[in-house]
Amino acid sequence: MTTPQLTEEQASVYVENQGMAGRFDGKVVFLTGAGSAIGIGRATALAFAREGARIAAVDVTTDDLAETVELVRATGAEAEAFQADVSKSAEVDRAVAAATERFGEIHILVSNAGIAKKKEFVALTDEEWRGTIDVNLGGAMHCARAVAPQMISRGSGRIISLSSLMGGWWGWSEHVHYNASKAGIEGLTRGLAMELGPHGVTVNAVAPGFVRTAQSMSVEHSLGPEGLALAEPFIPLRRIGDPEDIAEVVLFLASDASRYMTGQTLLADGGVTLGDLSSVFTQPG
Numbered sequence: 001m002t003t004p005q006l007t008e009e010q011a012s013v014y015v016e017n018q019g020m021a022g023r024f025d026g027k028v029v030f031l032t033g034a035g036s037a038i039g040i041g042r043a044t045a046l047a048f049a050r051e052g053a054r055i056a057a058v059d060v061t062t063d064d065l066a067e068t069v070e071l072v073r074a075t076g077a078e079a080e081a082f083q084a085d086v087s088k089s090a091e092v093d094r095a096v097a098a099a100t101e102r103f104g105e106i107h108i109l110v111s112n113a114g115i116a117k118k119k120e121f122v123a124l125t126d127e128e129w130r131g132t133i134d135v136n137l138g139g140a141m142h143c144a145r146a147v148a149p150q151m152i153s154r155g156s157g158r159i160i161s162l163s164s165l166m167g168g169w170w171g172w173s174e175h176v177h178y179n180a181s182k183a184g185i186e187g188l189t190r191g192l193a194m195e196l197g198p199h200g201v202t203v204n205a206v207a208p209g210f211v212r213t214a215q216s217m218s219v220e221h222s223l224g225p226e227g228l229a230l231a232e233p234f235i236p237l238r239r240i241g242d243p244e245d246i247a248e249v250v251l252f253l254a255s256d257a258s259r260y261m262t263g264q265t266l267l268a269d270g271g272v273t274l275g276d277l278s279s280v281f282t283q284p285g
Contacts, residue, residue: 022052035059086139193263209269236271
């Protein structure tokens with residue numbers, strides 16, 4: 001595999017950061033869904049790396065994950081790839097154990113792995129329902145349960161999960177299973193915040209709006225390029241979000257700046273929920 005090269009912007013940031021202390025120097029980040037070339041996971045891994053963190057990059061497939069690790073290492077940060085299907089608790093437990101052996105205790109968990117598959121509700125099978133719930137919601141639970149003992153013992157930690165605009169705010173036709181899984185993330189976040197707060201662990205979530213990722217660009221299972229283009233004029237900031245926009249919100253929740261926040265879901269949607277976009281996707285034809 002060819003070693004990926006940093007973009008001019010990434011290289012510029014790297015040069016600027018040389019010799020500067022990062023917010024996350026020495027911190028270990030366990031990040032799921034890190035593999036996609038156009039995704040929030042990779043953008044978050046690189047953002048943490050530029051701030052001095054060590055990255056345990058996790059995904060169900062290895063090819064794109066290896067590229068993420070190479071990009072992180074190109075910034076001068078430490079990174080290692082760990083393959084795991086987050087819907088399976090045994091695989092998550094093994095990945096957390098391996099990451100802890102490699103880097104030491106985990107300070108920050110980012111549960112980003114998720115799937116969206118388009119299917120009419122009346123045709124939705126039990127297997128399809130469980131498949132989405134098990135990855136999107138079950139994966140976040142498995143990861144939190146695996147890292148929580150370390151954080152409780154240490155008396156500190158950050159747990160951040162990715163919800164969605166289509167979780168606590170909007171419904172999404174032909175994606176009821178996705179809606180339910182992302183709404184569940186927000187309930188999980190509040191419950192964990194109550195239980196882990198006395199141990200110095202904060203638990204929060206981020207709900208992205210329309211963001212240009214490999215998943216959202218899928219015509220088969222999501223909006224696709226045309227759907228995103230239809231949404232753009234209705235966003236007050238007049239643009240579709242980039243993965244880096246969401247990564248910066250994740251870093252805020254992982255940082256000391258959010259130390260008095262827990263149980264919260266931060267909506268990062270460019271302001272789209274201030275208006276009514278529903279008519280765009282329900283017009284005939």
